[in-house]
Amino acid sequence: MKTLIIYKSIHHGNTKKIAEVMAGELGADLTELEQAKNYNFAVYDLIGLGSGIYMWRHHKTLLKFIDELPNMSKNAFVFSTSGAGMNDILKNHKKLKEKLTAKGFNLVGDFTCLGWDSVGPLKLVGGLNKDRPNEEDFQSARNFANSLKTNP
Numbered sequence: 001m002k003t004l005i006i007y008k009s010i011h012h013g014n015t016k017k018i019a020e021v022m023a024g025e026l027g028a029d030l031t032e033l034e035q036a037k038n039y040n041f042a043v044y045d046l047i048g049l050g051s052g053i054y055m056w057r058h059h060k061t062l063l064k065f066i067d068e069l070p071n072m073s074k075n076a077f078v079f080s081t082s083g084a085g086m087n088d089i090l091k092n093h094k095k096l097k098e099k100l101t102a103k104g105f106n107l108v109g110d111f112t113c114l115g116w117d118s119v120g121p122l123k124l125v126g127g128l129n130k131d132r133p134n135e136e137d138f139q140s141a142r143n144f145a146n147s148l149k150t151n152p
């Protein structure tokens with residue numbers, strides 16, 4: 001299953017770490033969003049897209065990137081790291097998933113976990129979830145990636 005993983009990770013590199021672990025597990029090609037246009041989506045069976053969550057949604061450049069894609073019927077999964085983790089996954093992933101579905105993507109999974117968050121006043125106390133993602137999160141990401149291998 002040829003997989004491409006695209007990420008945007010601007011705050012502490014939290015989502016980049018998760019993207020790297022998933023790519024390792026899947027033997028996937030991995031790219032930052034800015035270089036994603038250099039990849040030929042046609043050769044991939046599965047595309048993963050993720051970023052940190054900024055104001056309850058994925059990074060705006062990732063959302064814009066989807067807007068500019070042609071329609072394609074391809075399997076895709078969505079991932080993120082955030083200050084709130086699982087608590088807000090439905091709200092946080094909604095916009096990106098809506099856009100992918102509108103472009104014809106078939107969504108096969110979601111993954112999220114906590115990430116170090118030192119936005120705004122949180123900086124003063126060193127931030128929330130300082131040690132996340134941690135080894136347990138990486139293992140969850142590997143398990144998630146493995147579960148995608150059994151998807152048709």
Ligand SMILES: Cc1cc2nc3c(=O)[nH]c(=O)nc-3n(C[C@H](O)[C@H](O)[C@H](O)COP(=O)(O)O)c2cc1C
Nearest residue numbers: 009010011012013014015052053055056083084115
């Ligand atoms: C500008 C900004 C806005 C954020 N908004 C949210 C938010 O709405 N909900 C949340 O749970 N975390 C929020 N966070 C925390 C990030 O989602 C979290 O730190 C994430 O792991 C960052 O990923 P990154 O290091 O890959 O950029 C925000 C962080 C920043 C910098």
